Amino acid sequence: MTFHVELDEPRCVASGQCAVVAPDVFDQRDDDGVAVILDESPADDLLDDVREAVAICPAAALRLVEG
Template sequence: MRVELDEPKCVASGQCVLVAPKVFDQRDEDGIAFVIDENPAEETLDDVREAVAICPAAAIRLAAQ
């Protein structure tokens, strides 16, 4: 699975970073999230799915490779 983040939709809530810190981080200057690991390990996919579910802007999705 590949993690995709639509940065223009991001509202900088940081929820993704809290639940999946190995996959997401936030820029210091504006708090907008970015993907650290586009192809995370299988053991982190549950965390990524939670990030997708709780993102208030619906800016994250998992795509098949």
């Protein structure tokens, strides 16, 4: 299965939940805490972590595109 991750940066509230749940895929900028995507097309074994990060994002700033 192929998938990629998208971030709507202006919506991000810098909660950091994505970086905690999927640290191989997400991080936060040092200056303002806004999320950054480290790997837009991560390996399949990270799919569950990415799904959880998308689900718990308080600002709904993340999107998982599968297929």
